[in-house]
Amino acid sequence: MSKWVRNSLLGLEDLSEFEIMKIIETAESFALQEPKQSSEKSLLSGYRIINLFMEPSTRTRVAFEIAAKSLGADVISISGEASSLTKGESLKDTALNVKALGADAIVIRHSSPGSPLLLSRIVDLPIINAGDGAHEHPSQGLLDIFTLRQKLGEIKGKRITILGDILFSRVARSNLFGLTTLGAKVTLAGPSTLVPKEFSQMGARVTHNLEEALVDADAVMLLRIQHERQSAKHFPSLSEYSKMFGLNNRVLNYMKKEAVVLHPGPLNRGVEIESELADSNRALILNQVKNGIAVRMAILYLCTRSNNLS
């Protein structure tokens, strides 16, 4: 396939290398210009984007809002607590009503895996997954790939370690799918209770040894512990987790000097990452946040205009 044809973005698992690179290269062209420049301001003029966020968010929601506005679209954000879902309305009826109100696309974050897929089958609108349970967070995976390319160049052959709570992480899954499609060598690391060996069937190396995870990595992506999705304890205490798997100045000695550190946020300083390291030049955390605007502009543009693109 050599043409963008999708009008929804549900995950990175099914995306081809061409499709991932189409989004990344479109985002790179947007990032070359200041978001406020006029040439982009009219691309989605007259479009209405609805952000339906049923879980808390700072980075993703705001970046989608800025991205839509930067392309000239109207954007309306609805949070779970402020919607009629609290009165018993179903997600299907919410989406159908949002469509009746003139939506041209829905960006959805929901705690249930598969909610964006369900909506895409019910509502004839572009659906963008902004995080569904522990399943996928494709725009995060894409902005991570974008940021890695900025620092490391071509992704093929690069060694990327994802460290932390892999089991409950939608960010880990989207990155694993996207990075392996582009030819990266991905290592998943953390406590055995949070990084089951079965993940190796998805094309990753799995290790529970921190030194082994860090020693040959070109980049290390840290994940926080997803307490909101865990019903049982997977390690004795946060301080023990931090001692065994936290990234601090002591374990930095295991890493290559030029290796970079990423984190999707929100950070738990002093748990998965030492505060000083989070603020250092090795950390690309705020670059990731900034790049999230251009990447989400590309997603909105490609998905809503796909029928008009040659």
Ligand code: CP
């Ligand atoms: N990375 C991320 O999804 O952050 P938010 O929860 O703040 O959107």
